[in-house]
Amino acid sequence: MINRERLKTLHKIEEERFLTRTPKSRERFNQAKKVMPGGVPMSWMTKWPGAYPVFVASANGAHFVDLDGNKYIDLCLGDTGSMTGHSPEPTVAAISAQMKLGMTAMLPTEDAVKVSEELARRFGLPLWQFTVSATDANRHVIRYSRLITGRQKIIVIDRCYHGSVDESFATLDSNGKTISREGNIGAPVPLDMTTIVVEFNDLSGMESALKSGEVAAILMEPAMTNVGIVLPDDGYLIKVGELARKYGALWIIDETHTISVGPGGMTRALNLKPDFLTIGKAIGGGIPVGTFGMTSEIASAIADKVEREVVDTGGIGGTLAGNALSLAAMRATLTEVLTENNFKKMIDLGNRWCDGVESVIKETGLGWHVNRLGARGEYMFQPNAPRTGREAANAGDFELEQYIHLRMLNDGFLLTPFHNMALISPYTSAEDVDAHTVAFRALCNQLVN
Numbered sequence: 001m002i003n004r005e006r007l008k009t010l011h012k013i014e015e016e017r018f019l020t021r022t023p024k025s026r027e028r029f030n031q032a033k034k035v036m037p038g039g040v041p042m043s044w045m046t047k048w049p050g051a052y053p054v055f056v057a058s059a060n061g062a063h064f065v066d067l068d069g070n071k072y073i074d075l076c077l078g079d080t081g082s083m084t085g086h087s088p089e090p091t092v093a094a095i096s097a098q099m100k101l102g103m104t105a106m107l108p109t110e111d112a113v114k115v116s117e118e119l120a121r122r123f124g125l126p127l128w129q130f131t132v133s134a135t136d137a138n139r140h141v142i143r144y145s146r147l148i149t150g151r152q153k154i155i156v157i158d159r160c161y162h163g164s165v166d167e168s169f170a171t172l173d174s175n176g177k178t179i180s181r182e183g184n185i186g187a188p189v190p191l192d193m194t195t196i197v198v199e200f201n202d203l204s205g206m207e208s209a210l211k212s213g214e215v216a217a218i219l220m221e222p223a224m225t226n227v228g229i230v231l232p233d234d235g236y237l238i239k240v241g242e243l244a245r246k247y248g249a250l251w252i253i254d255e256t257h258t259i260s261v262g263p264g265g266m267t268r269a270l271n272l273k274p275d276f277l278t279i280g281k282a283i284g285g286g287i288p289v290g291t292f293g294m295t296s297e298i299a300s301a302i303a304d305k306v307e308r309e310v311v312d313t314g315g316i317g318g319t320l321a322g323n324a325l326s327l328a329a330m331r332a333t334l335t336e337v338l339t340e341n342n343f344k345k346m347i348d349l350g351n352r353w354c355d356g357v358e359s360v361i362k363e364t365g366l367g368w369h370v371n372r373l374g375a376r377g378e379y380m381f382q383p384n385a386p387r388t389g390r391e392a393a394n395a396g397d398f399e400l401e402q403y404i405h406l407r408m409l410n411d412g413f414l415l416t417p418f419h420n421m422a423l424i425s426p427y428t429s430a431e432d433v434d435a436h437t438v439a440f441r442a443l444c445n446q447l448v449n
């Protein structure tokens with residue numbers, strides 16, 4: 001029902017509007033291109049809509065201001081890195097204090113104990129280790145899983161994302177064979193040597209992959225969030241855990257994004273019992289962090305196999321992992337920002353955002369679907385909820401998405417650059433959410449008329 005010629009015209013209008021609104025960002029970008037490939041510090045930033053990314057002058061709470069003084073309501077929030085809101089006061093106070101007391105010494109601080117206790121309370125796993133990113137946490141638990149089981153392969157879900165983890169850039173071809181994913185750069189070995197890909201919500205696929213006896217671990221998000229949101233069928237996750245145990249594979253749950261459902265993520269909400277749990281991003285309040293939790297059995301199995309003399313050359317750890325600054329940030333963020341009370345507020349507003357978007361979709365007859373995941377919401381260009389990553393990927397529409405993102409940006413809203421997802425922070429207000437609904441209504445009306 002969307003006229004593609006008209007969409008092109010509308011997009012052109014927004015491209016012009018973007019150039020008019022952002023001359024200072026353009027000037028910086030032209031300078032940046034001389035010293036950074038693509039004019040950006042990290043390659044994905046070329047994916048932002050418009051001729052160049054807007055440069056941030058300052059960010060605070062749920063908002064940021066660009067170099068030209070344009071104000072934005074931030075619904076991307078650093079793709080969850082700032083789900084706490086930008087520079088939350090308790091985190092800023094904790095890291096400011098820690099900065100005067102030393103930032104990294106490769107020795108533990110008291111915060112390491114406090115943070116581990118808090119993570120254990122939230123997620124139900126007793127023992128914790130720290131990294132600098134969620135990616136590292138995932139890489140480390142994969143290595144440990146191979147060490148413990150003596151097996152080679154990792155099961156991942158089709159269209160998953162777990163950071164730049166070699167084993168995870170795989171997909172299924174039309175014959176159900178595991179192959180390298182499109183765009184995968186410099187894979188060390190063919191993907192079917194390290195990985196078996198299974199569809200989300202497919203228990204028989206999971207069981208046949210496990211039956212091979214080659215599987216060290218299943219690495220998965222409890223709800224997919226990186227191809228749009230795909231929710232688990234009732235009972236699916238519990239069954240995955242049972243299957244892992246039956247076939248001697250370890251179960252790794254990555255809560256990096258799904259913590260949007262509450263303080264203990266989906267693991268606590270659904271009383272899941274993984275062997276390992278990984279998380280990063282939001283729990284540092286904007287400071288780089290990552291961590292993984294494990295059961296006592298796993299910790300003993302590792303201790304039995306890792307010699308003290310070679311503990312630093314086994315491929316686990318990092319010089320700045322567990323540094324004092326990151327731990328101070330996590331302590332304050334977990335205990336004072338990502339609290340039960342704040343989650344309640346964030347989830348209420350997440351639902352308000354979804355209600356607003358849903359009502360506009362209904363009014364305009366666009367026939368899109370809205371997925372909810374606590375403080376996270378997303379619309380997808382198909383009428384029903386997807387059950388697999390493939391189905392969600394097939395609902396993608398790059399041209400339409402590019403237009404929506406640019407138009408919303410020009411109207412003062414930042415969405416994630418990857419799909420149509422919005423995230424709510426403790427600082428986001430009902431006014432912010434309602435302003436989005438108004439802008440989204442105007443956009444959709446223009447698309448269908």
Ligand SMILES: Cc1ncc(COP(=O)(O)O)c(C=O)c1O
Nearest residue numbers: 133134135161162163254256257
């Ligand atoms: C589920 C999940 N796990 C891990 C990561 C990796 O996080 P980082 O890039 O901070 O290492 C991401 C990043 O988007 C993610 O979505």
